[in-house]
Amino acid sequence: xxxxxxxxxxxxxxxxxxxxxxxxxxxxxxxxxxxxxxxxxxxxxxxxxxxxxxxxxxxxxxxxxxxxxxxxxxxxxxxxxxxxxxxxxxxxxxxxxxxxxxxxxxxxxxxxxxxxxxxxxxxxxxxxxxxxxxxxxxxxxxxxxxxxxxxxxxxxxxxxxxxxxxxxxxxxxxxxxxxxxxxxxxxxxxxxxxxxxxxxxxxxxxxxxxxxxxxxxxxxxxxxxxxxxxxxxxxxxxxxxxxxxxxxxxxxxxxxxxxxxxxxxxxxxxxxxxxxxxxxxxxxxxxxxxxxxxxxxxxxxxx
Amino acid sequence: xxxxxxxxxxxxxxxxxxxxxxxxxxxxxxxxxxxxxxxxxxxxxxxxxxxxxxxxxxxxxxxxxxxxxxxxxxxxxxxxxxxxxxxxxxxxxxxxxxxxxxxxxxxxxxxxxxxxxxxxxxxxxxxxxxxxxxxxxxxxxxxxxxxxxxxxxxxxxxxxxxxxxxxxxxxxxxxxxxxxxxxxxxxxxxxxxxxxxxxxxxxxxxxxxxxxxxxxxxxxxxxxxxxxxxxxxxxxxxxxxxxxxxxxxxxxxxxxxxxxxxxxxxxxxxxxxxxxxxxxxxxxxxxxxxxxxxxxxxxxxxx
Numbered sequence: 001x002x003x004x005x006x007x008x009x010x011x012x013x014x015x016x017x018x019x020x021x022x023x024x025x026x027x028x029x030x031x032x033x034x035x036x037x038x039x040x041x042x043x044x045x046x047x048x049x050x051x052x053x054x055x056x057x058x059x060x061x062x063x064x065x066x067x068x069x070x071x072x073x074x075x076x077x078x079x080x081x082x083x084x085x086x087x088x089x090x091x092x093x094x095x096x097x098x099x100x101x102x103x104x105x106x107x108x109x110x111x112x113x114x115x116x117x118x119x120x121x122x123x124x125x126x127x128x129x130x131x132x133x134x135x136x137x138x139x140x141x142x143x144x145x146x147x148x149x150x151x152x153x154x155x156x157x158x159x160x161x162x163x164x165x166x167x168x169x170x171x172x173x174x175x176x177x178x179x180x181x182x183x184x185x186x187x188x189x190x191x192x193x194x195x196x197x198x199x200x201x202x203x204x205x206x207x208x209x210x211x212x213x214x215x216x217x218x219x220x221x222x223x224x225x226x227x228x229x230x231x232x233x234x235x236x237x238x239x240x241x242x243x244x245x246x247x248x249x250x251x252x253x254x255x256x257x258x259x260x261x262x263x264x265x266x267x268x269x270x271x272x273x274x275x276x277x278x279x280x281x282x283x284x285x286x287x288x289x290x291x292x293x294x295x296x297x298x299x300x301x302x303x
Numbered sequence: 304x305x306x307x308x309x310x311x312x313x314x315x316x317x318x319x320x321x322x323x324x325x326x327x328x329x330x331x332x333x334x335x336x337x338x339x340x341x342x343x344x345x346x347x348x349x350x351x352x353x354x355x356x357x358x359x360x361x362x363x364x365x366x367x368x369x370x371x372x373x374x375x376x377x378x379x380x381x382x383x384x385x386x387x388x389x390x391x392x393x394x395x396x397x398x399x400x401x402x403x404x405x406x407x408x409x410x411x412x413x414x415x416x417x418x419x420x421x422x423x424x425x426x427x428x429x430x431x432x433x434x435x436x437x438x439x440x441x442x443x444x445x446x447x448x449x450x451x452x453x454x455x456x457x458x459x460x461x462x463x464x465x466x467x468x469x470x471x472x473x474x475x476x477x478x479x480x481x482x483x484x485x486x487x488x489x490x491x492x493x494x495x496x497x498x499x500x501x502x503x504x505x506x507x508x509x510x511x512x513x514x515x516x517x518x519x520x521x522x523x524x525x526x527x528x529x530x531x532x533x534x535x536x537x538x539x540x541x542x543x544x545x546x547x548x549x550x551x552x553x554x555x556x557x558x559x560x561x562x563x564x565x566x567x568x569x570x571x572x573x574x575x576x577x578x579x580x581x582x583x584x585x586x587x588x589x590x591x592x593x594x595x596x597x598x599x600x601x602x603x604x605x606x
Contacts, residue, residue, distance in 0.1 A: 013380050089420055113397030115470070117395065154431045
């Protein structure tokens with residue numbers, strides 16, 4: 001099935017999902033003490049907008065296997081909190097030293113470094129708290145499934161996943177990586193958590209093993225494509241649309257797909273991976289249309 | 304029952320528990336990729352010694368309710384990893400800016416700031432991974448119990464517990480706190496995780512609700528006493544024995560028990576709280592002797 005032939009409206013879909021996710025995140029933060037400086041900083045970064053790609057694909061994966069996306073909502077929220085914490089810490093002076101994120105001052109600029117470090121720690125911790133209390137929501141999965149979800153997410157976010165990727169990213173600044181090393185780094189830094197988002201949704205939605213496997217392949221390719229297009233946008237993106245500076249990779253002498261392959265070959269590469277992602281879910285019916293549309297969106301995104 | 308009347312040997316007990324905990328932590332780190340810079344930094348801080356008070360009381364609580372302490376080992380390890388991460392982040396230049404910890408350079412001095420931030424993040428994440436895979440160990444508790452343990456630990460370590468305490472500690476430097484505010488801050492910063500350690504052990508050991516309640520009171524008092532004696536040691540402790548500098552609270556104009564109450568009244572206060580802790584577990588048999596001995600040790604500790 002070719003996605004372009006359907007009349008699925010991604011904008012409407014994303015708006016609906018964003019509302020649902022933002023409401024849930026808002027409620028989670030309200031359950032913390034709102035007067036605290038820490039919670040203010042957590043809210044500042046978590047509610048600063050963003051594409052919500054991880055929670056959206058998590059919920060879309062639950063739908064793709066035939067479930068209501070509500071069953072994946074706690075995981076979706078936890079994944080976005082983990083993503084938000086990773087951005088806060090990545091932006092710190094000792095790390096990427098970025099002042100601007102999503103068009104707003106980064107957390108340590110808006111507050112201070114100590115608050116930003118603690119707000120990141122608190123978002124990461126809260127993510128696991130949300131996952132551990134997910135059985136309290138109605139029509140939730142059983143405890144053993146949630147324990148499995150915590151395992152998948154902790155593995156993807158930890159020293160065998162996202163954190164190792166960020167470490168490699170920082171250590172490799174100024175050195176020329178091979179294409180293989182670059183791909184491995186991105187598979188860890190970005191790919192692992194996006195793949196975990198899709199797997200979590202598929203498992204919470206009671207997908208069968210074959211479906212989960214296919215969605216895993218979709219997720220792996222989507223995550224990689226996301227990073228390739230991120231590199232491309234850093235070269236030719238519009239800072240006003242992106243809400244962050246362009247050209248920063250070059251300034252930092254980072255190895256990127258455009259720097260290793262050139263712009264055109266990088267775009268071809270992104271197309272190929274997105275095709276792989278689409279092929280992996282070819283056997284799914286139109287309940288997987290959101291995932292198809294998201295894959296196409298990743299290729300064409302301007303921010 | 305008066306503890307002094309028993310022939311329980313705390314040193315032997317602690318050595319045995321330390322070995323068990325250190326072996327388990329070592330195995331957890333071995334399961335990560337050892338060649339990575341991140342894992343080196345995690346190991347550097349996690350295996351730097353320390354009193355292991357949280358994992359020890361966690362396991363001792365499981366024993367106090369009549370179980371083998373092995374059932375609490377994954378929680379004990381996770382609690383020590385969370386404690387280690389909090390020390391790494393607290394020592395950062397943007398936070399307490401400490402160069403020395405347990406007689407060794409702090410993590411960001413031995414490595415660098417970025418690595419220290421990420422190593423802390425990774426230890427926190429790994430703690431939840433360990434908890435989520437604990438059902439795989441033999442004779443483990445069921446999934447719903449482990450989910451409950453994750454909830455208790457995440458709550459104690461997060462923005463309603465330890466992190467909020469650290470935030471208050473940093474923000475209150477240079478201002479005079481009331482005794483009440485000081486106690487609340489410490490209850491969050493140190494008390495919450497120590498109490499969670501004891502509750503986790505008691506729950507994993509299948510304690511009944513009354514036992515769990517009593518052990519919770521013991522834990523609350525032990526945590527507070529631990530902080531009061533920490534403040535006292537910061538005034539009159541020997542840096543060579545403590546492995547860290549003394550007098551730092553005064554230099555930072557921190558409100559402490561000695562600064563608010565004076566040294567002698569602080570010592571009386573510590574004695575009173577430890578008595579409360581001992582009274583809370585009065586109805587327990589000699590299987591709670593380790594907890595009794597630990598309470599007495601906290602009062603007399605030199606480091």
